[in-house]
Every structure is written in C-alpha cells, then in structure tokens.
Amino acid sequence: xxxxxxxxxxxxxxxxxxxxxxxxxxxxxxxxxxxxxxxxxxxxxxxxxxxxxxxxxxxxxxxxxxxxxxxxxxxxxxxxxxxxxxxxxxxxxxxxxxxxxxxxxxxxxxxxxxxxxxxxxxxxxxxxxxxxxxxxxxxxxxxxxxxxxxxxxxxxxxxxxxxxxxxxxxxxxxxxxxxxxxxxxxxxxxxxxxxxxxxxxxxxxxxxxxxxxxxxxxxxxxxxxxxxxxxxxxxxxxxxxxxxxxxxxxxxxxxxxxxxxxxxxxxxxxxxxxxxxxxxxxxxxxxxxxxxxxxxxxxxxxxxxxxxxxxxxxxxxxxxxxxxxxxxxxxxxxxxxxxxxxxxxxxxxxxxxxxxxxxxxxxxxxxxxxxxxxxxxxxxxxxxxxxxxxxxxxxxxxxxxxxxxxxxxxxxxxxxxxxxxxxxxxxxxxxxxxxxxxxxxxxxx
Amino acid sequence: xxxxxxxxxxxxxxxxxxxxxxxxxxxxxxxxxxxxxxxxxxxxxxxxxxxxxxxxxxxxxxxxxxxxxxxxxxxxxxxxxxxxxxxxxxxxxxxxxxxxxxxxxxxxxxxxxxxxxxxxxxxxxxxxxxxxxxxxxxxxxxxxxxxxxxxxxxxxxxxxxxxxxxxxxxxxxxxxxxxxxxxxxxxxxxxxxxxxxxxxxxxxxxxxxxxxxxxxxxxxxxxxxxxxxxxxxxxxxxxxxxxxxxxxxxxxxxxxxxxxxxxxxxxxxxxxxxxxxxxxxxxxxxxxxxxxxxxxxxxxxxxxxxxxxxxxxxxxxxxxxxxxxxxxxxxxxxxxxxxxxxxxxxxxxxxxxxxxxxxxxxxxxxxxxxxxxxxxxxxxxxxxxxxxxxxxxxxxxxxxxxxxxxxxxxxxxxxxxxxxxxxxxxxxxxxxxxxxxxxxxxxxx
Numbered sequence: 037x038x039x040x041x042x043x044x045x046x047x048x049x050x051x052x053x054x055x056x057x058x059x060x061x062x063x064x065x066x067x068x069x070x071x072x073x074x075x076x077x078x079x080x081x082x083x084x085x086x087x088x089x090x091x092x093x094x095x096x097x098x099x100x101x102x103x104x105x106x107x108x109x110x111x112x113x114x115x116x117x118x119x120x121x122x123x124x125x126x127x128x129x130x131x132x133x134x135x136x137x138x139x140x141x142x143x144x145x146x147x148x149x150x151x152x153x154x155x156x157x158x159x160x161x162x163x164x165x166x167x168x169x170x171x172x173x174x175x176x177x178x179x180x181x182x183x184x185x186x187x188x189x190x191x192x193x194x195x196x197x198x199x200x201x202x203x204x205x206x207x208x209x210x211x212x213x214x215x216x217x218x219x220x221x222x223x224x225x226x227x228x229x230x231x232x233x234x235x236x237x238x239x240x241x242x243x244x245x246x247x248x249x250x251x252x253x254x255x256x257x258x259x260x261x262x263x264x265x266x267x268x269x270x271x272x273x274x275x276x277x278x279x280x281x282x283x284x285x286x287x288x289x290x291x292x293x294x295x296x297x298x299x300x301x302x303x304x305x306x307x308x309x310x311x312x313x314x315x316x317x318x319x320x321x322x323x324x325x326x327x328x329x330x331x332x333x334x335x336x337x338x339x340x341x342x343x344x345x346x347x348x349x350x351x352x353x354x355x356x357x358x359x360x361x362x363x364x365x366x367x368x369x370x371x372x373x374x375x376x377x378x379x380x381x382x383x384x385x386x387x388x389x390x391x392x393x394x395x396x397x398x399x400x401x402x403x404x405x406x407x408x409x410x411x412x413x414x415x416x417x418x419x420x421x422x423x424x425x426x427x428x429x430x431x432x433x434x435x436x437x438x439x440x441x442x443x444x445x446x447x448x449x450x451x452x453x454x455x456x457x458x459x460x461x462x463x464x465x466x467x468x469x470x471x472x473x474x475x476x477x478x479x480x481x
Numbered sequence: 482x483x484x485x486x487x488x489x490x491x492x493x494x495x496x497x498x499x500x501x502x503x504x505x506x507x508x509x510x511x512x513x514x515x516x517x518x519x520x521x522x523x524x525x526x527x528x529x530x531x532x533x534x535x536x537x538x539x540x541x542x543x544x545x546x547x548x549x550x551x552x553x554x555x556x557x558x559x560x561x562x563x564x565x566x567x568x569x570x571x572x573x574x575x576x577x578x579x580x581x582x583x584x585x586x587x588x589x590x591x592x593x594x595x596x597x598x599x600x601x602x603x604x605x606x607x608x609x610x611x612x613x614x615x616x617x618x619x620x621x622x623x624x625x626x627x628x629x630x631x632x633x634x635x636x637x638x639x640x641x642x643x644x645x646x647x648x649x650x651x652x653x654x655x656x657x658x659x660x661x662x663x664x665x666x667x668x669x670x671x672x673x674x675x676x677x678x679x680x681x682x683x684x685x686x687x688x689x690x691x692x693x694x695x696x697x698x699x700x701x702x703x704x705x706x707x708x709x710x711x712x713x714x715x716x717x718x719x720x721x722x723x724x725x726x727x728x729x730x731x732x733x734x735x736x737x738x739x740x741x742x743x744x745x746x747x748x749x750x751x752x753x754x755x756x757x758x759x760x761x762x763x764x765x766x767x768x769x770x771x772x773x774x775x776x777x778x779x780x781x782x783x784x785x786x787x788x789x790x791x792x793x794x795x796x797x798x799x800x801x802x803x804x805x806x807x808x809x810x811x812x813x814x815x816x817x818x819x820x821x822x823x824x825x826x827x828x829x830x831x832x833x834x835x836x837x838x839x840x841x842x843x844x845x846x847x848x849x850x851x852x853x854x855x856x857x858x859x860x861x862x863x864x865x866x867x868x869x870x871x872x873x874x875x876x877x878x879x880x881x882x883x884x885x886x887x888x889x890x891x892x893x894x895x896x897x898x899x900x901x902x903x904x905x906x907x908x909x910x911x912x913x914x915x916x917x918x919x920x921x922x923x924x925x926x
Contacts, residue, residue, distance in 0.1 A: 048906055051907055056916070059919075059920050077837060077838045077900070079837070079898065079899060079900050080838050080900050083841065083900055087841065087842065093838065093840040095838070096838075096905075100907060100908075316895075326897070326906075327906045327907075328895070328896055328897050328906040328909075329895070330906070331906040331907055331909075332893060332906075335892065335893060335912075336893065351895070352895045354895060354896060354897025355897060356897055356898075357899060358899065358902065363899075363901065363902060365897065365899070365902070367897060392524070392525065393522045393525050393538065393539050393540070393541075395539070396525075396528065424869070424870070424901070425869070425870050425872070425873045426902065427897065427898070427901075427902025427903045428870045428873035428874055428876075428902070431873075431877055431894075431896045431911075432876055432877050434894075434896065435880035435881065435884070435886075435894065436880065438894070438895060439880070439884035445883075447780065448777060448780060448791060449876075449879070449880065449883070450773070450774070450777055450797045450799060450883060451799060451876045451879065452799025452800060452801055452810065452812060452872065452879065453524065453772065453773045453801075453872070454524060454801040454802060454803065455522070455524050455525050456803040456808065457801055457803065457808060457869060457871065457872025458801075458872045458873065458876075460541075461497075461524075461772045461775070461776040461777075462496055462500070462541065462545060462776055464776075466876075467780075471501070471504060471780070
C-alpha cells in the first residue's frame with residue numbers, strides 16, 4: 037500500500053500537517069500512523085488531575101484530521117531507498133512524502149530509586165496517564181521533580197485536588213529557563229500561598245522506599261516523606277527512527293531540518309518536538325518544545341511537501357501558564373537570553389488596572405514588561421501578567437517581535453480599549469512599557 | 482503669565498499630551514485648562530448607570546497629570562499673534578506651544594420636543610451626568626435614540642439597572658457603521674434576549690409630553706410611551722475656538738492637522754476628537770472619534786512640540802464593546818468600508834472554543850473573522866467575539882494591520898497557547914481564519 041503522504045506521529049504537529057496537507061494540496065490520500073488509540077491534548081495533561089478530572093476530557097477528536105486516515109501502530113524503520121516505512125507487525129507502507137512528527141519523550145533522570153512504584157513520568161499516553169490518575173487517588177503527599185511549566189501546573193492541579201504537594205527545582209527559581217525573575221517569584225509566591233511546598237536551588241539525590249516510594253532525599257540533606265513522585269524535568273526529541281534511517285541530527289538533538297522543514301532527505305520532512313528548532317533572533321538551535329510551535333511547523337511542512345513555499349523565519353517562543361488565578365505569559369527572549377546573545381538591552385515596564393476605570397468589577401493589576409535592543413530599537417521579548425488576557429497580550433508582544441517593531445512603533449501602537457476588556461487608553465500597559473523604555477534611551481533636548 | 486506648553490482640554494487627548502510632554506521634553510511648565518472640576522472617563526460613562534453606580538467612580542485622577550498644572554476655566558479666544566489664550570474671566574495666558582484637545586460635543590438632533598425635560602445628551606460633564614443619574618432614579622421606561630456603541634452600552638446598563646428600555650436606530654442594524662452584519666445581529670440578539678426592545682431601520686419623528694417627555698413618535702407611525710430619552714447619535718468635533726482663531730478645518734469637520742498633529746499654525750497642535758483624522762488605509766479623512774485614538778495623538782503631538790519626531794501613520798479604528806456577557810471587537814476596515822475604498826477583499830473565518838480542550842470550565846465559542854486585500858494579501862480588518870479576550874485579540878488584529886501582515890504571515894503567526902487562556906494551537910482562531918482565507922485565493926496544484 038502506498039500513500040501520497042504518510043505522517044508518523046499523531047499529536048499536534050502531525051495533526052496540523054494532516055489538516056494543512058488537505059488545505060494546501062487537496063490531497064486526501066494521507067495516512068497518519070500513531071502508537072496511541074486516542075491522542076491526548078499535550079498542554080492539557082496537568083489539568084486531567086484537577087480541573088478536568090479525567091483523561092477522557094483531554095482528548096483531541098479524530099474528526100480534526102478530516103479525510104486523513106489513521107493507523108494505530110509503531111513504525112520501526114524507514115526505508116528511504118524504497119520509500120516505505122515498516123511497522124512493528126511487519127507491514128510495509130509506501131509514501132511519496134513522509135512527515136516525521138515523532139515528538140519527544142520525557143527525560144528520566146538517573147536518580148537511584150527512580151524505578152520504584154508510584155514514580156511517574158509525564159507521558160503523552162492516555163493509558164499511562166490513566167494509571168497515574170488511579171495511583172494518584174491513593175496518594176497523600178505528591179513530590180514533583182522539576183519546576184518548569186509542567187511541574188508548576190502539576191503542583192497547582194494536585195494541590196486543587198487536595199493533595200499535599202512538594203515541588204523541587206534544581207535551579208534557583210521555578211520557571212527560570214524562560215521567565216524573568218519577577219515572574220518566577222510571583223509564581224512561587226502564589227504556589228506557596230496556596231500550600232505547595234516549593235523548594236528551589238536543590239536537586240533530588242535519591243528516591244527511597246520498599247517497592248513503593250516512601251521518601252525523597254535532597255541534595256541539602258533533607259528527606260521528604262511522600263507516596264508519589266512525578267518527574268517533570270523536560271523532554272528529549274524522539275529521533276530514533278530518523279537516526280536509524282541515516283537522517284542528520286542537529287546540535288540540540290532534534291532532526292536537522294532546513295527553513296522549509298525538510299530533513300536531509302528531500303522526501304522526508306520533520307515537525308514538532310522531534311525536529312530541530314532555530315532561533316528567530318540569531319538562527320542558532322534552540323530547545324523550545326511547545327505544541328504551538330509544532331502546529332506552526334506542521335503548517336509549514338504541509339505547504340512545502342512538493343515544493344518550497346513557506347519559510348520558517350525561526351522560533352520566537354511564546355509561553356504561558358496559570359498558577360492559581362495568576363496568569364503568566366511571555367514571548368521572545370528573556371533578559372538573560374538576550375544578554376547571552378550579545379544584545380545591549382533596554383527594558384520598560386508598566387502596570388495598570390486590567391479594566392478601566394479601576395473601579396470596574398474584578399479589575400486587577402496587570403503588568404507588561406518589554407525588552408528591546410538598544411541599538412536597533414527592536415522588540416526582543418516581553419511578558420504579561422497576571423490577568424486572564426495575559427495569553428493574548430503575549431501574542432501581541434509576539435506580533436511586535438515577528439514584525440520587527442521598534443520602541444517607538446510599540447509606544448505608538450494604535451490599540452483599542454474598552455472598560456470591560458482592557459486598561460485605560462491613558463495607561464495601556466503595552467504602549468506605556470515601550471514609552472517607559474524609550475525615555476531611557478532618548479535624552480531630553 | 483506665560484507657559485511653555487498650554488493644553489486646552491482635560492480629557493484623554495489633553496491628559497496624554499501633558500504626560501508625554503513631560504516624558505519627551507522634561508518640560509514641567511505645562512498648564513492644562515479645562516472647563517470641568519473633575520474629568521470623567523469617557524468610555525466609562527454608560528457604566529455609571531449600571532455597573533459602577535456613581536459618577537464618582539468614573540473619574541480620571543488628576544495625579545495622572547504628573548507635574549502639569551490645572552486651571553479650571555473656559556478658553557474663549559486664541560490670540561495667535563501674541564501667543565496667548567483668553568479665558569472667560571478675562572485672564573490672558575501666554576504659551577510657547579499650544580495643544581488643542583477641545584474634544585467633541587454630542588450631536589443634538591433637530592427633533593420636535595428635544596428640549597423637553599428628561600431628554601438627555603451624553604455629555605462628558607460630571608455635573609450633567611449626575612443630573613442624568615438623579616433623573617434616571619425616577620424613570621421607568623427609558624428610550625435610547627441611536628444604536629451605536631454608546632446607545633448599545635446605555636441600553637445594556639439601563640436594563641441591568643432594572644429599567645424598561647427601548648433602543649431606536651435609524652440604520653438597518655445597530656453598530657452598523659463599524660461592525661460586520663453578523664456582529665450587529667449578535668449584539669441585537671443579546672440585547673433583545675435580555676429584554677431590551679430593539680427597533681432598527683426607524684427614525685424618531687418627535688418627542689411628546691407636557692413639560693416632561695411622555696412618548697416618542699417613530700417614522701413607522703408607532704408611538705412609544707417613555708419617561709426618559711437619551712440621545713446617543715454621535716458627536717461633532719468642538720472646533721469653535723480653532724475656527725475663530727482662523728485655523729483651517731478639514732473635510733470631516735475636525736481641525737486640520739498634518740501627520741505630526743500640527744495645525745496650520747506651527748505653534749498650535751491639535752489632538753483627539755477635535756482634530757481631523759486620516760485613514761491608515763488611504764489617507765482620506767475618517768470620522769473616528771475614540772479615546773484610544775485621542776491618547777495616541779496626544780503622544781504624537783507631545784513628541785513633535787518643538788520639532789517633527791513622530792509621524793501619525795493614520796487611524797486604523799479599533800472598537801470594542803460588551804453586551805451582556807458578549808464581547809464584540811473589531812479593528813480596521815469592515816467589508817463595506819473596504820469595498821468602498823476599492824479593495825477586492827477575501828474573507829476568512831474561524832471559530833473554536835476559547836479554552837482548550839473545550840471541556841475546560843467556562844470555555845465558550847470564540848470567533849475571528851479577517852478581511853484581506855486579495856491583490857497585496859494584506860490584512861485590512863477583522864473582528865473577534867464573543868469572549869472577554871476579544872479586546873486584546875482585536876489589538877492583535879490591529880498589530881497585523883499596522884505591520885502590513887499578509888494572509889500567509891497571519892496564517893503562520895507564531896502564537897502561544899495555553900489551556901486556560903486561548904484556543905488550542907490546532908484551532909487558534911486568528912491563524913485559522915487567515916488560513917481559511919488563503920485557501921480561497923490559492924489554488925491546488
């Protein structure tokens with residue numbers, strides 16, 4: 037059996053590639069091969085355990101795939117010469133174009149005791165996530181290793197579910213890899229106030245217990261009693277198939293792709309967590325692995341299947357999360373990342389009520405912080421917190437970045453405002469943050 | 482007494498000019514002359530009568546003005562030769578640079594009976610608005626003339642306050658001047674379901690009653706009993722001072738300004754509702770009068786007081802409102818406006834749950850509709866509804882417009898997503914609307 041387009045992997049990148057292949061080329065002979073009967077919403081996984089309450093409430097419906105067909109199975113080899121893939125059951129499936137969307141696997145740290153019962157990774161596998169759910173029903177004290185987004189969200193949801201929760205982060209702050217310090221501090225404060233035991237600047241040395249976890253020993257000598265451990269320390273691109281097929285791998289361990297998502301084989305494209313990403317700012321590899329990035333790459337790959345149409349201008353990185361009722365969102369470079377790239381940065385901040393006048397019901401402080409390149413004036417990054425519009429405000433920041441908007445252009449951005457929906461036009465945070473940055477670089481006459 | 486900068490008018494444009502004069506020039510010798518003791522938040526006026534409950538809760542604090550001084554009084558003449566303004570009390574005040582921010586006045590339609598007691602305009606005057614509030618306490622049935630933003634918001638707020646409400650709009654649809662038909666229909670539906678009697682395609686012929694209004698007669702012959710009428714049919718630029726001083730007036734009746742907000746006198750600038758606006762799309766005059774536009778012009782004028790620094794690239798027009806719990810927001814050209822300007826348009830729409838998965842609490846349908854120029858591919862306008870992020874999403878659309886983003890660029894926009902904050906990355910409305918528009922113009926190979 038041969039198909040026009042075969043997509044290996046059924047999560048965000050693979051689904052988007054399937055959708056857009058139909059849109060761009062009218063091709064209907066698309067086969068998606070995936071290992072799972074059902075596909076979980078990747079960003080929704082932490083919410084299974086609190087807000088949603090069930091794995092079944094966090095499933096991407098197959099109808100999104102349109103006319104693409106689905107085969108559940110494991111691809112074990114790519115035969116580039118014959119343009120086929122081999123499945124675990126021995127089946128051979130031919131392709132004209134192959135899209136690899138094999139995703140990533142959670143990293144399992146080499147900690148003694150990591151193989152004990154009730155130590156879980158965060159896998160995008162509904163059956164595994166259901167086991168985790170069942171086990172969690174019996175757990176009292178859950179220890180989460182890793183204070184990135186996944187760790188923070190798990191901590192918050194497990195807390196909502198009524199568990200005693202400890203979160204251990206190796207770095208000085210949770211969310212430190214992508215957030216500026218003030219946002220990290222804010223997230224930690226919210227978690228602590230809600231009852232989560234947040235431990236930072238500390239590593240996990242070992243996991244103890246008989247067959248089942250009973251305690252976790254930390255680098256500072258402490259031992260924390262717990263009956264479940266969730267490991268959320270990051271993911272590694274799943275490139276086994278690609279490597280075995282002789283495709284090149286990039287410096288941040290993703291499948292090497294060009295700006296059209298093409299691998300080193302012209303008939304094979306790669307998208308999402310398994311594919312190498314390059315920074316919008318300097319073209320260097322960046323280890324950003326997000327469903328939103330995967331879907332964008334799926335769109336690009338679909339457009340470019342038969343000829344180069346859409347160029348990937350690089351990965352900006354737009355992240356957001358909600359801790360308690362505090363939304364935290366950021367786009368582009370943090371100050372530390374910008375400094376590492378050699379930018380001389382200038383920062384502007386503005387905070388104002390999220391509605392106007394500030395006497396409107398539920399008006400809360402909302403802050404925007406922007407980072408610009410002093411030399412060119414261009415927007416490099418920014419963050420927004422803490423109201424629920426922060427996600428779209430970070431997208432607005434991303435729009436400024438991708439369009440190369442300068443400090444002046446952002447300060448003069450023609451925003452609309454409304455009492456229920458935004459800050460006052462006299463105190464709109466995005467434009468005011470730029471204006472405040474501007475007056476650090478512009479001297480009075 | 483002579484000041485470096487004198488600003489006539491103390492609402493949004495004047496305040497922003499005062500703030501930014503200090504930021505740009507370090508000038509502290511700024512005098513704001515205004516007629517009101519206190520300044521109301523202009524967009525908050527309808528909310529005084531329902532959500533906020535009091536005029537005092539809708540005041541812009543004078544501390545926003547920083548070190549600028551305030552004089553309450555009426556400027557009756559500008560003496561351009563001597564560079565002074567004359568106040569009603571005879572006082573003469575000198576200026577080096579003068580900024581006119583004299584705003585607009587509500588249009589009073591020439592309807593018989595319009596002078597009766599309990600017929601009110603929507604004036605930005607706290608004392609007048611307080612009188613309206615006191616009178617409203619006694620009113621049972623309020624009839625609102627005009628179904629633009631101000632009319633719709635007054636209708637919704639008066640309804641919340643427990644009044645019987647009728648809204649009469651001359652055009653076929655409420656909000657028709659700026660909204661696409663589907664949004665107009667949605668707003669009308671929400672109002673009707675909440676109990677407002679919405680009458681469109683009908684004009685008011687007369688207002689009857691003894692001293693006080695008792696009924697309103699419509700062009701279709703109907704007579705509506707009511708004991709209060711609120712006239713919200715629009716505003717006219719307040720250009721009396723400027724005209725009497727011999728400054729040129731533009732075709733849409735605002736004070737003529739160049740792209741640096743300078744009037745025909747190089748020492749006088751004008752901003753906000755009193756100043757002429759020019760379309761971002763074709764440079765033609767446009768009658769857009771919004772506080773957000775006024776503040777942007779205040780920023781530009783302040784920068785340009787002593788030399789041309791910031792160019793006004795034109796007015797895009799970003800509007801939003803909330804009716805019941807339905808937010809409606811739009812940016813740029815409506816289809817009708819675009820067609821009038823001669824654009825051959827292509828439209829794309831996308832609707833998806835506002836959170837993801839759609840099983841997240843309070844997830845609601847959220848729709849984005851985008852209008853592009855078929856020839857250049859550029860984004861011309863768009864709208865978002867109906868969740869509370871619509872305001873910021875319309876700002877995202879505005880960012881696309883002001884940066885000249887094309888269909889492809891919007892389809893590939895590197896948005897971030899989060900379960901609590903946005904749609905799924907597989908169904909993000911902005912990018913999907915562009916993608917759907919794209920496939921109307923791109924043919925399959």
